[in-house]
Amino acid sequence: QKEVEQDPGPLSVPEGAIVSLNCTYSNSAFQYFMWYRQYSRKGPELLMYTYSSGNKEDGRFTAQVDKSSKYISLFIRDSQPSDSATYLCAMSVGGNKLVFGAGTILRVKS
């Protein structure tokens, strides 16, 4: 079983849709959970950073962590064409050695 699993997509949605992106993981020691956005030929850009279980909201973005199910989600409300990118989940045990998912390609059509 891979340490972090993420459906690579692509996921194609119409503008204004709610997008749900997910990752599952196998290492129960992970405590820090991140979502990064990566545009083509750019570095990962931090979107959301959560510690342990629960929800966190920032504008149109909501991150959810369910440690009992080893499952994390990122929701994007009112999706825009500019949200088209690859979304990477990442997690760590305690230091900053991040383990990344494969990334989900999102396409928002206008």
Next chain:
Amino acid sequence: EPEVTQTPSHQVTQMGQEVILRCVPISNHLYFYWYRQILGQKVEFLVSFYNNEISEKSEIFDDQFSVERPDGSNFTLKIRSTKLEDSAMYFCASSQGVGRNSPLHFGNGTRLTVT
């Protein structure tokens, strides 16, 4: 907003040559990292660096790799004798601390092509 900057954006080198990839981390950050992403694959951890020494490294980071903070602002990754399989995007990252409230911020990467 402060950012991590990397140079060059693209480096082409011949197999067996040495390359140095350069990074300027965010100025008040204390922890520095290199990650790489082979085309079509996941972003992978290479090494973390704090207080002028390596704090953790992955299996990928073998004796061909080294890191250095030669002055107060730069952080470098050296590959002594490049192989074809070293072709990848190399990302530098930095953070203020470790763990809570200290996420990593990444640069835009150096694309290394080994021919």
